[in-house]
Amino acid sequence: MSYCTNIDCLRPQNSDRSRFCNSCGQELLLKQRYRPLAVIGCGGFGRTFLAIDEHLPDQPKCAIKQLYFSQENTEVWHKAVKLFHQEAVRLNELQHSQIPKLLAHFEQNQKFYIVEELIDxxxxxxxxxxxxxxxxxxxxxxxxxxxxxxxxxxxxxxxxxxxxxxxxxxxxxxxxxxxxxxxxxxxxxxxxxxxxxxxxxxxxxxxxxxxxxxxxxxxxxxxxxxxxxxxxxxxxxxxxxxxxxxxxxxxxxxxxxxxxxxxxxxxxxxxxxxxxxxxxxxxxxxxxxxEEQPKKLLNISNYHTLTTIDYKHLHDLLAKGKWQSADRETWDLMCQALAKPRGSYIFSSELDKFPCEDLQTIDHLWMNYSHGRFGFSVQTVIYKKVSEDYGIFCNQVGWHIYNYSYANSEFNFSLKAPIGHLPSRIWIGGSQPWRYPNALAVKLAACGIIAILNHL
Structure with a gap:
């Protein structure tokens, strides 16, 4: 299906191979390469079309913004055109993964168009x-x-x-x-x-x-x-x-x-x-x-006392890139959050009792200082991406599947490690470690913790 961009066209839908609109006769291809398929948005200054780029072999989809505005008010029209051109200039200057890529900017049939990366x-x-x-x-x-x-x-x-x-x-x-x-x-x-x-x-x-x-x-x-x-x-x-x-x-x-x-x-x-x-x-x-994480008081009902959890040391270790020390500190903090002695192994069934705020704090610190490469939420995204297959998951994050000793030699404590490699699994207890990723995923979902990734 092709869509005619003439705002006054009464029947804008056309076949996907048409060159000219069957209703108004306007050329359908923009800049002789972009074919609008449908309107996906409207605003004060124009419309946005879903389109394909017919010049490329795979005909990728893109978004096309069209400026239409009454020219009766000359001052308002010139202001609108200025803003439209300005958006193209800004997009061209701002090359960033969280800003749409500018693909083209042109005028056709006295209308102005911006072609952008389609954000699905x-x-x-x-x-x-x-x-x-x-x-x-x-x-x-x-x-x-x-x-x-x-x-x-x-x-x-x-x-x-x-x-x-x-x-x-x-x-x-x-x-x-x-x-x-x-x-x-x-x-x-x-x-x-x-x-x-x-x-x-x-x-x-x-x-x-x-x-x-x-x-x-x-x-x-x-x-x-x-x-x-x-x-x-x-x-x-x-x-x-x-x-x-x-x-x-x-x-x-x-x-x-x-x-x-x-x-x-x-x-x-x-x-x-x-x-x-x-x-x-x-x-x-x-x-x-x-990033300033204050000391937090947790009510540990088993001991009927208040335990202070201080994340400053983990913050400092991660900020300095001391990944191995931060990994061990993470284990100690997890034990503290669960009121277990330092160095105790943590079983998959115990993750359900882990306080959400502590889990979020640890994950946030790892995500922040690794620029989104490491963290529990990152590991969960990978685990879901590989259809919850533990073997593929381990291979993806760079862990040995059958090595249950979890020696430090197994891990790469640097930013060159695979995405999701850290925190390591040194704290996991029990004879069924493959249950851990699913238990962690369930807990993160219950806490509403998600990863925003640019790497996967």
Missing amino acids: GQTLAQELQQQGVLKESQIWEILKSLLLTLQFIHSQQVIHRDIKPENIMRRSVRGDLVLIDFGVAKLATNTRQLRTDTIVGSPEYIAPEQLRGKALPASDLYSLGVTCIYLLTAVSPFDLFDITNDRWVWQEHLPADNTVSDRLCEILDKLLQNAVSQRLQSATEALQTL
Whole structure:
């Protein structure tokens, strides 16, 4: 099926081999190579088409954005065209795995087109509509992933200016997040920061200073914070702010079964400050704040005492790349979380008792300092990817299948190790180690812990 891009065409559907529209006569191929198949999105400035590139042997799918707008208002038209060209320029400059790749940019039949990499997945807005409010563990992953992306684009002197659930997509296969729609992004030069400019962005998510025409890197952080509280509550951000008392009241709108830790509340509140001076200033600062894991108190009912678990040593070891020492420290912390003596083997059946917050903390630290290569959640993704075959799993992560001594010589304590190689399995007890990956996967799912990977 071919789709005619003429906005006035009454019957735009055509056969997949047609060169010209049977209804209006317009040429169907764009730039004599891209064949639109269907409309997959509409916005204020145009439409997005699913298309194929007929110049390449495998005819890969792509996304094509078309600008259409009434030219009666010349000023608005020129502004729209400027933003459209600007998006192409930004995409061309921003080469990043979590930003769509620019494939082409051209004009045809007095319409403007941008051809981009097709992101196969759903927006966070669609996820919310289909699956309901997100859990805390999912918000942590969104924060970490998007802050890394914002850190990159801000380093290129670009401000997105329209962060919202509709502009964040999750790939169906890999599960990583992609930031889309750079149509209102602009360069963050000093003169631009100080000069009042046109107001752009989505009203529900826009930062106060942006309403006055001054967009800063911190403005994107504000919008990211608003995005998170919306995903936690499914309530319009307009209704999450108390205008009378000039404060956010999003915690009062959390569903009864969706609890949020004080730690996450603290970070979100730092992103949501109206005054820029009181807000987290940069994505780098926000990421550092995420990495600061305070000492946690766990109620160990078996001993009726409070045990302090301090993750600072693991944090420091991982930050310095001391992978072998960090691996041993991880085992010690796991024993502590389960109230077992240090060096005790942990059985698959005991993973069900592992506190979710501790499991998430350990996994987050490994994921962060290995740049997504190591961690329990990474191992689980690999285990699922190989259809839960333990032998293939071991081969994939670089473990000996039949070596049950788990000597350190089996492991490669460096970033050159296979993805998912660490943490090692030195802590696994029992005579059936092949049960461990499934037990871990079940526990991670129960805790809502997922991996956002760019490697698989």
